[in-house]
Amino acid sequence: SQLAEENPWALSVHEGESVTVNCSYKTSITALQWYRQKSGEGPAQLILIRSNEREKRNGRLRATLDTSSQSSSLSITATRCEDTAVYFCATDADTGYQNFYFGKGTSLTVIP
C-alpha cells in the first residue's frame, strides 16, 4: 500500500506563477523529504523537514509539515521552465528508517 501520496497527479503553470504540491502520508514519521526527478535522471532532494519542524525553506521552495493531519506541502514561487519535473514526497517511517517510501509523484509542467 502507498504510505505517501502526492496530489494532484499532474498540473501545469505558466512561467513566473507559483504552484503548490500536496502530500499525505499514513505513518508516524521522523522526517519527510521532497524530491524532484527530471526526465531520465535520478531524483534529487529538495528539502528535508523533520517531524518537529513546521516549515522549511530553500530558495524559491517552501515546505510545510502538519503532523496532526499527516500532510505536507511544497510550494514553488516564480516558477521557471527548468522546474518541469516529477515531484515526490518520501517518508522515513519511525518504525524503521531503512524502508523509505516514495509517493507516485506529481508531474509539474511549467509553460514558457
Added chain:
Amino acid sequence: AQTIHQWPVAEIKAVGSPLSLGCTIKGKSSPNLYWYWQATGGTLQQLFYSITVGQVESVVQLNLSASRPKDDQFILSTEKLLLSHSGFYLCAWRQGEGSDYTFGSGTRLLVI
C-alpha cells in the same frame, strides 16, 4: 565530495538472459546503500538495502538479488530476466536515519 556511479547507463537484454548492474560510492565510508526500481511513469520502489559489507536485506521479491562485495560497491543481478524487469534502476546512499538520499543517475533496462 561523495560521488555515486552506476553502470551501465542503459541495457537492452533478452528475456531469460542474465543481468548485472553495478553501483560504486566514492568518498564515503560505510554508507547505507539502496537499490530502487522505477517503472516508466511510476513511483520508486525500494528493492534492497545494505548497511554493511556482505549484508543485504530484500524489501520486495522481484526475482532479483543483490550483493555488497565491498564497502563501496553494490551489485544487482538476476540469472534470468523477465519482461517485467524493464524499467529504471537507481542506486542510492545515505548517511543514516533522517538524512537525505543521494541517487545515482540510474540504469535504464529494456527487456525484450
